[in-house]
Amino acid sequence: MPVARAATPAIAALVAAGVAHEVVQYRHDPRSASFGEEAVNELAQAGDLSPAQILKTLVVALPKG
Template sequence: MARAATPAIKALLAAEIPHEVLRYHHDPQNESFGEEAVAELAGVDGVDPEQVFKTLVVALPKAGLAVAVLPVPFQLSLKAAAAALGVAKATMADRAAAERSSGYVIGGISPFGQRKQLPTVVDSSALRWDRVLCSAGKRGWDVALHPQDLIALTGAVIADIRTS
């Protein structure tokens, strides 16, 4: 097996999950990472903005960190994410804690290949698509795969966690 470019791609290869790596130009001055991915990938192979998912790290009081994966155009409902993960409350994780835990930088956090697999919730809208896109573990890199493979590899629960 060839050397994988990121831990996320390595995890997908090791699990033999069919996927496609999509690269796009990342402007180092841009900190709207999800919006940049949507702008760069929308229209490519019929990609709809709601197929492009962001990976957010949340803090669960007394339970540590968890991951929420949802479409870029939507905001995360912390209340819904907490309920899906079986806790009373969730807050956004501190940037440094998210990077330290995942092994990735903000804007490149992938749900795959994290240093420690965290409890994960994927927005139920993922099931609408034949494929979804999420970070491949590096800014400017996304991976396209079947949503069931995303769910299976991360051990995710499915819930409505988005809000407009």
């Protein structure tokens, strides 16, 4: 779901590139040892997705650009 003001740089990049996307959220369990694994498991269970269809992207701003 494109948003008027992107919540993250990754979403802003998707919107700028005109890429169709959907933002899906879940409630993080602070007891979880692995954020990435937890995200994949929760999102796969919440939707009709396999873990292989879920991508997590990190966007990093480097000091030298």
